[in-house]
Amino acid sequence: MKKNKKVLVIGWDAADWKFLNPLIDAGQMPNLSKLINGGVIANLATLDPPLSPTLWTSIATGKRPYKHGIHGFTEAKKDGSGIRPIYSTNRKTKAIWNILGEHGLKTHVVGWWPSHPTEKINGTMVSNLYQRAPNNASEEWPMLKGTVSPQKQEALFADLRIRPQELTGNHILHFVPDAAKLDADNDPRIITIAKNIADCSTIHSAATYILENEDWDFVGVYYDAIDHFCHGFMKYHPPHRKHIPLKDYEMFNDVINSACRYHDMMLGRLTDLAGEDTTIMLISDHGFYPNDKRPKAIPKEPAGPAIEHSPFGIFVLNGPGVKKDQRISGASLLDVTPTLLSLYDLAIGKDMDGKVLVNAFEKKPEIESIESWDTVGNLSPTQHEDLAITDEEADAELKQLIELGYIADPGKDAAKAIEGTNNENNFNLARAYIDGGLLQEGIELLEELHKNKPDQVRYGLRLLYAYQGIGEIKKARTVFEELNEAQKKGSPEFDMIEGTLLLAEGRYKKALELFHKVESEAEDAQEINLRIAHAYFQLKDFKEAKNAANNEIGIDRENYSAYYMVGLCHKELMEYEQAVEAFYSCLGLLFHIPYVHFQLGETYFLMQKYDKAVEVLDTCLSLNPSFNVARKRLIDIYTNYLKQPEKAAKYKDVKQQNKKGTIHIVSGLPRSGTSLMMQMLEAGGAEIFTDNNRAPDDNNPKGYYEHEAIKNLQKNKAFIKDGVGKTMKVIAQLLQHLPNQYEYKIVFMHRDLLEVLSSQKKMLERDGKKKKSDAVPMNLFDQYERTLDTINKWCESSFNISIQYVNYIDILDNPFEQALAVKDFLGAELAVEKMISAVDKTLYREKSSKQ
Amino acid sequence: MSKSQLALKTKDGEVFEIPEGASLGLLALGYKGLMLWRQKRQELMLSQNEKKKESQNLDEEK
Numbered sequence: 001m002k003k004n005k006k007v008l009v010i011g012w013d014a015a016d017w018k019f020l021n022p023l024i025d026a027g028q029m030p031n032l033s034k035l036i037n038g039g040v041i042a043n044l045a046t047l048d049p050p051l052s053p054t055l056w057t058s059i060a061t062g063k064r065p066y067k068h069g070i071h072g073f074t075e076a077k078k079d080g081s082g083i084r085p086i087y088s089t090n091r092k093t094k095a096i097w098n099i100l101g102e103h104g105l106k107t108h109v110v111g112w113w114p115s116h117p118t119e120k121i122n123g124t125m126v127s128n129l130y131q132r133a134p135n136n137a138s139e140e141w142p143m144l145k146g147t148v149s150p151q152k153q154e155a156l157f158a159d160l161r162i163r164p165q166e167l168t169g170n171h172i173l174h175f176v177p178d179a180a181k182l183d184a185d186n187d188p189r190i191i192t193i194a195k196n197i198a199d200c201s202t203i204h205s206a207a208t209y210i211l212e213n214e215d216w217d218f219v220g221v222y223y224d225a226i227d228h229f230c231h232g233f234m235k236y237h238p239p240h241r242k243h244i245p246l247k248d249y250e251m252f253n254d255v256i257n258s259a260c261r262y263h264d265m266m267l268g269r270l271t272d273l274a275g276e277d278t279t280i281m282l283i284s285d286h287g288f289y290p291n292d293k294r295p296k297a298i299p300k301e302p303a304g305p306a307i308e309h310s311p312f313g314i315f316v317l318n319g320p321g322v323k324k325d326q327r328i329s330g331a332s333l334l335d336v337t338p339t340l341l342s343l344y345d346l347a348i349g350k351d352m353d354g355k356v357l358v359n360a361f362e363k364k365p366e367i368e369s370i371e372s373w374d375t376v377g378n379l380s381p382t383q384h385e386d387l388a389i390t391d392e393e394a395d396a397e398l399k400q401l402i403e404l405g406y407i408a409d410p411g412k413d414a415a416k417a418i419e420g421t422n423n424e425n426n427f428n429l430a431r432a433y434i435d436g437g438l439l440q441e442g443i444e445l446l447e448e449l450h451k452n453k454p455d456q457v458r459y460g461l462r463l464l465y466a467y468q469g470i471g472e473i474k475k476a477r478t479v480f481e482e483l484n485e486a487q488k489k490g491s492p493e494f495d496m497i498e499g500t501l502l503l504a505e506g507r508y509k510k511a512l513e514l515f516h517k518v519e520s521e522a523e524d525a526q527e528i529n530l531r532i533a534h535a536y537f538q539l540k541d542f543k544e545a546k547n548a549a550n551n552e553i554g555i556d557r558e559n560y561s562a563y564y565m566v567g568l569c570h571k572e573l574m575e576y577e578q579a580v581e582a583f584y585s586c587l588g589l590l591f592h593i594p595y596v597h598f599q600l601g602e603t604y605f606l607m608q609k610y611d612k613a614v615e616v617l618d619t620c621l622s623l624n625p626s627f628n629v630a631r632k633r634l635i636d637i638y639t640n641y642l643k644q645p646e647k648a649a650k651y652k653d654v655k656q657q658n659k660k661g662t663i664h665i666v667s668g669l670p671r672s673g674t675s676l677m678m679q680m681l682e683a684g685g686a687e688i689f690t691d692n693n694r695a696p697d698d699n700n701p702k703g704y705y706e707h708e709a710i711k712n713l714q715k716n717k718a719f720i721k722d723g724v725g726k727t728m729k730v731i732a733q734l735l736q737h738l739p740n741q742y743e744y745k746i747v748f749m750h751r752d753l754l755e756v757l758s759s760q761k762k763m764l765e766r767d768g769k770k771k772k773s774d775a776v777p778m779n780l781f782d783q784y785e786r787t788l789d790t791i792n793k794w795c796e797s798s799f800n801i802s803i804q805y806v807n808y809i810d811i812l813d814n815p816f817e818q819a820l821a822v823k824d825f826l827g828a829e830l831a832v833e834k835m836i837s838a839v840d841k842t843l844y845r846e847k848s849s850k851q
Numbered sequence: 852m853s854k855s856q857l858a859l860k861t862k863d864g865e866v867f868e869i870p871e872g873a874s875l876g877l878l879a880l881g882y883k884g885l886m887l888w889r890q891k892r893q894e895l896m897l898s899q900n901e902k903k904k905e906s907q908n909l910d911e912e913k
Binding site for chain 2: 162167168170174197201204205207209212266268269273
């Protein structure tokens with residue numbers, strides 16, 4: 001571990017380069033300028049949901065919310081008497097200050113959200129409730145229990161606080177030069193400005209005291225005022241928008257800039273006190289739209305103001321060994337803690353989701369890793385003093401959150417407030433799961449929320465998009481119809497949602513029509529150009545798609561999806577140089593997207609730049625080891641183009657390493673011959689995974705070979721381990737729910753779709769589930785084609801899947817050849833002659849006209 | 852904290868004179884700026900009260 005290393009981390013909630021850069025260029029933020037010129041900068045990608053308590057905890061732990069346990073602004077009180085602000089006691093993993101403290105480093109933390117009640121650390125901790133003064137000047141301002149650790153310092157830090165009422169006109173005039181024209185004592189906007197100045201000055205006061213008077217190796221200080229100024233005054237920020245009264249605009253249009261200038265002044269003081277040898281990191285958890293993307297109205301729902309947050313915060317690193325005056329790309333707030341640990345030469349927890357930002361350093365740091373810091377040293381992630389916090393104390397921050405609009409006033413009905421809070425936290429957790437790629441876990445929570453609260457459109461919408469994400473288009477359509485029924489029909493918002501659904505359903509022309517309708521009806525429809533681009537792309541009109549995506553970039557230069565779309569269009573148009581440029585622009589904004597690396601690698605491959613292609617494809621695989629197409633391409637390039645078979649072998653070997661066992665699967669659409677294949681395999685000697693619950697009948701006289709557990713594969717995967725070394729039947733629609741830890745060899749049955757539909761119809765008629773008719777349900781034809789297409793793509797991109805397609809009709813025509821091919825594919829000891837004996841041609845009853 | 856403990860110095864090492872009026876600059880200096888401003892405010896109030904008293908005494912003497 002590196003001793004004598006000083007690191008100061010400064011958090012500016014909601015700071016965004018988009019409104020900082022004009023001030024930097026105008027020379028109005030000299031201290032930030034100095035920091036930037038002597039260090040590296042980046043966009044810091046946020047997480048979803050973009051809620052500050054969860055984000056700052058991810059920053060401090062390097063972990064996603066479902067690993068750290070902070071899911072929202074509030075929580076239910078333990079005694080069930082109501083709700084309170086989220087407490088640090090909910091954090092279930094160590095933060096950077098715990099890890100550093102356990103290594104004997106003097107560590108101090110000021111204002112971090114959430115850090116109340118304070119933890120016992122190897123230094124001073126001042127909580128996020130420290131700065132909140134009562135509204136009424138005559139009210140006393142006692143220190144809440146748990147505000148400062150060690151407690152003996154409470155009185156000292158109490159004196160360092162400043163009340164808004166202590167400020168004078170001189171302070172306010174910096175922000176509102178014409179404030180004298182207003183009734184300053186009663187205008188709520190002036191009161192808000194005074195509160196924000198007082199809040200951040202209080203935090204700054206405590207931070208400067210610690211820097212000057214305590215021994216320290218690490219100081220983390222968090223200022224929330226920029227976020228609060230933005231929520232209150234970004235609407236008045238230039239350029240003026242028509243719906244803002246001109247008088248108000250003229251009065252308050254410099255508030256955001258003034259807040260930034262004041263933060264720059266405070267930054268100057270912090271850096272002076274820290275000294276030249278200190279490494280300084282300045283970060284924000286998300287950005288804030290200062291431009292045309294500012295919403296006109298805030299949704300009246302919990303955490304509604306978060307709609308104003310943009311997906312990129314700021315990152316600045318300056319200090320010994322850090323590159324000078326450079327921009328790095330692909331930084332995420334998850335990378336902060338790993339990078340801090342590497343500054344002290346400490347190992348990175350393998351359970352952390354972030355990475356060390358190695359490109360920030362002149363010399364690439366050597367990175368060690370351990371399984372987890374949670375199993376080293378103190379086993380309890382947080383060390384709290386035994387505090388009895390009264391209800392009055394807990395209510396202080398709650399009041400603030402209500403005033404800021406983050407949460408609705410919970411009212412006096414405790415049970416209702418608790419239910420609302422629990423729902424909200426589960427909703428946030430579901431979003432975090434989805435953001436982390438754990439779609440199924442997110443869907444389970446959303447299904448429950450949507451079932452219990454069908455009137456909450458946002459629950460339903462998230463569920464709809466999640467269903468789309470896993471290819472459950474039919475379920476997505478059902479949710480849409482439910483929501484559309486409950487809401488006003490035909491609103492641009494719902495048209496846009498339906499358009500996105502139509503895209504997923506493959507109805508591209510209809511989607512495009514709907515998007516154009518929205519474009520003409522709602523001028524501020526979010527990402528409408530990007531949606532139009534998607535529709536054109538699917539219709540293979542790549543020029544129009546490119547134009548539409550570029551229009552989106554014209555509105556939002558940080559829309560990484562739009563750059564990706566531009567790249568795809570250039571690639572299709574064989575404009576490879578431009579495609580590469582667009583993909584890099586996308587990755588410069590958000591690095592952790594494997595499919596963008598893949599497309600970039602494919603473009604380099606098409607350009608015959610094989611060295612670049614393997615470099616990029618390798619990054620793709622490091623981000624997602626299951627990205628099978630990338631692996632296949634790497635093997636192809638090393639084998640056939642770079643003539644390095646030993647490197648190709650390395651990628652082939654990895655394929656074998658990560659498996660818990662192999663399972664043989666027979667799959668296909670229902671009535672495509674899956675039972676026949678199961679009979680063949682059983683006859684050949686394969687061990688079948690079935691519970692024999694479904695007895696043979698007229699539809700399948702020789703049995704179904706099913707297992708009840710497989711029907712619940714979406715929800716329960718635990719049984720899969722029992723299938724290792726056996727053969728199980730899984731219908732096509734469930735394949736994508738197979739857990740990744742196993743290797744699957746899939747025999748996939750193909751049959752003429754008309755025969756499949758006809759056979760399904762007859763089966764339902766025989767079972768009395770449908771009336772007899774002549775019409776085959778052709779509406780399913782397209783759906784089945786898409787299902788097969790999705791499965792193809794899933795197999796291609798999955799690392800643990802091998803698949804052998806077998807035509808039902810080929811089995812009937814050439815049973816020996818097909819049985820042999822299946823035996824070879826499975827690599828199993830199967831008696832081919834016995835397999836053939838199971839083929840009963842008399843059961844081929846639904847023949848299409850081709851036969 | 853005593854005044855000497857709180858003293859702010861310029862980069863040339865000279866003691867920084869706290870202005871009478873409030874300013875963001877003082878707050879940006881952190882706890883020292885805040886404390887010195889509070890002390891200055893206190894001194895001003897005391898001296899204003901003194902002056903008030905003196906003028907009241909003068910008035911009474913007249």
